[in-house]
Amino acid sequence: MFQLKSSNFDQLRAFSDKKPEEETEEKKPEEETAESQEETSDDKVEKLESELKEMKDQLLRSLAEQENIRRIAKRDVENARNFAVSSFAKSLLDTSDNLSRAMEAVPEEYRTDTENHPVLATLYEGIQMTDDGLTKAFAKNGLKKFGAPGDKFDPNMHEALFEYPDENMEAGSVGQVMKVGFSLNDRVIRPAEVGVTKKA
Incomplete structure (x- = not known):
């Protein structure tokens, strides 16, 4: 009959007891690997x-x-x-001013007197027609004249050359216009040169 020695039995018992621990120890690295893979996938998602x-x-x-x-x-x-057209328009403003001065130079009583002063009346009519044509051409391209006696003084649109007392007009109004102003599409390209009224 085969007999086991106590020492052999102890070794066998120790081996059998040890094996499950080893298997458990072998599983731990796998679990760590799975956890590290989960952490890595979380890091990738982030x-x-x-x-x-x-x-x-x-x-x-x-x-x-x-x-x-x-x-x-x-x-x-x-x-x-x-x-x-602003630069082109600015070059024509002096022409418009000269036409206005030419019309003002003709005395009012001669402007329509075709019997006694037909040459002056005809000249005035020609200048006026030229000025009207130029004004229409300006308006067609967005260029408008502004500045008339009685307007409220606006420093953005008017350049005050002098002040003078006037009892008939409200203080701070445009009393005299030395040179009309022009705006191109509502942008001032030349302010009107004016005289402004003040309290008497």
Whole structure:
């Protein structure tokens, strides 16, 4: 009959007791690997979410910048269209002033006197027609005259050359117009030169 020695039995028992522990120890690294994989996948998700957020911000900034560029370009095109003739118009303002001076130089009693002063009357009529034609051409391109006695003084539109007392007009009004002003599409390109009334 086969007999086990006590020492052999103890070794066998120790081996059998040890094996489950080893298996448990072998499983622990696998569990750690699974946990590390879960952590790694969480890190990847966070990283992807962060990149997505950053790309979304960049996209929004890019869209806002494009909208600003479009708005600025549209404004520049409108300004170019509305004020392209400003330098040309300014060069014609002196011509308009000279026509006005020529009409004022003809005495009122001679302006319509075709019997006694037909030459002056005809000259005045021709100058007036030329001035009217120029004024219509100005208006067609957005250029308008302004500045008349009785207007309220506006420093944005009028240049005050002097002040004088006038009992018949309200203080701070345009009393005399030395040179009319011009605006191009509601932008003043030349202020009116005026005399302003004050309290007597």
